[in-house]
Amino acid sequence: xxxxxxxxxxKVAKRGQDVALRCDPISGHVSLFWYQQALGQGPEFLxxxxxEAQLDKSGLPSDRFFAxxxxxxxxxxxxxxxxQEDSAVYLCASSLGGQGNGYTFGSGTRLTVV
Amino acid sequence: DQxxxxxxxSLSVQEGRISILNCDYxxxxxxxxxxxxxxxxxxxxxxxxxxxxxxKNEDGRFTVFLNKSAKHLSLHIVPSQPGDSAVYFCAASExxxxxxxxxxxxxRLMVKP
Numbered sequence: 546x547x548x549x550x551x552x553x554x555x556k557v558a559k560r561g562q563d564v565a566l567r568c569d570p571i572s573g574h575v576s577l578f579w580y581q582q583a584l585g586q587g588p589e590f591l592x593x594x595x596x597e598a599q600l601d602k603s604g605l606p607s608d609r610f611f612a613x614x615x616x617x618x619x620x621x622x623x624x625x626x627x628x629q630e631d632s633a634v635y636l637c638a639s640s641l642g643g644q645g646n647g648y649t650f651g652s653g654t655r656l657t658v659v
Numbered sequence: 660d661q662x663x664x665x666x667x668x669s670l671s672v673q674e675g676r677i678s679i680l681n682c683d684y685x686x687x688x689x690x691x692x693x694x695x696x697x698x699x700x701x702x703x704x705x706x707x708x709x710x711x712x713x714x715k716n717e718d719g720r721f722t723v724f725l726n727k728s729a730k731h732l733s734l735h736i737v738p739s740q741p742g743d744s745a746v747y748f749c750a751a752s753e754x755x756x757x758x759x760x761x762x763x764x765x766x767r768l769m770v771k772p
Contacts, residue, residue, distance in 0.1 A: 549702070576758055587663075587748050587762030588703070601759065636702055640758060648760070650695075650702030 547571075549651035551637050557657045558627045566622045566654045570639030577620050578648060579612055580636040588636055594620060595642065627658045662686045663751050665763035672770050678736040680766050682749030685730065689751040693760065694723060694734045697746045706747075707734070739770045 550569040558564050570577050576595055580588035581604075590604040596617040605612070609628075614620040624631055634655050638648035663684045672678045680694075690711040695703035709716040709723045709732070716723050722735045736743055749763040 578759070580762075585764070587665075587750075587764045588760075590759050590761070593759055638702070642758065648705070648758075650704070652700065652702045 549637055549639050549649050551635075551651035551654050553654060554652065555655050555657075557659060560629060560658055561626050562658075563623065563625045564627055564656065566624075566635050566637075566656070568620045568622070568637030568639075568651060570618060570620070570637070571649055572618075573641070574639035574649075575617075575642040576640045576648075577614055578638045578640075579620070579622050580638065581606075582634045582636055582653070584633070591622070591635075624656075627656075629658050632656055632658045660685075661764075662689075663749055663761050663763040665747075665749055665766045667766050668764070669767040669769070672739045672768065674741055674770055674772050675738045678734075678739045678743065678768055678770065680734045680736075680747050680749075680768065682732050682734075682763050683730060684732075684751050686751070686753070686761075687730070688753040689761075690754055691752045692723070692725060692732050693750045693752075694721075695748040695750060695762075696743075697748060697765070703748055736768075739768075741770050741772050744768055744770050 552567045579591040582588045592612045593601040594614040609625045611623045634653040636653045638650045640648045693708040694706040697703040707721045725732045746765045748765045750760040
């Protein structure tokens with residue numbers, strides 16, 4: 546597709562449930578990022594892939610968060626045993642790489658943990 | 660410890676006037692700065708950027724100014740249009756950190772017709 550596609554758009558999870566969020570980046574984009582945006586705040590970095598290699602996962606808030614990009618294109622962000630504080634919009638972005646004109650973001654997945 | 664701050668959560672401007680959105684940062688290692696615009700239920704979209712070797716970059720109605728000594732940047736929109744109403748995020752990166760961006764909290768701009 547022409548843009549970054551994320552699914553699902555909305556997810557309601559019961560506390561303790563595991564969730565998986567999918568990101569389809571722009572074809573050919575080497576770099577892929579996950580960000581978490583809490584209500585009323587700016588996006589906060591979670592993790593970064595270059596092709597299939599996860600180069601930085603310093604922003605993952607706990608070991609309940611796990612991300613993968615096994616073939617260097619589609620990525621999945623998994624959250625185990627969800628907590629209420631995990632409620633946020635999860636944004637995926639991709640770029641060609643390098644310090645350039647910024648990323649292309651997807652529309653995000655709004656996760657609500659009840 | 661917020662490294663990028665947007666101290667004005669909202670700004671209201673009359674159509675045709677200038678909008679000035681401000682951003683301050685604390686990390687002197689940041690060398691690239693960007694502005695993103697976000698409409699409800701959409702992801703942020705890139706607007707304009709500036710490298711630390713410059714102090715001004717202009718693209719149509721949008722101009723970004725960088726004052727490195729003050730660790731301050733601003734986005735000027737002139738003339739403002741109702742379609743500019745959105746949340747604007749300032750972001751910064753340092754080359755050594757790859758392409759990771761640190762975002763401010765955003766400023767909601769409302770342009771009144």
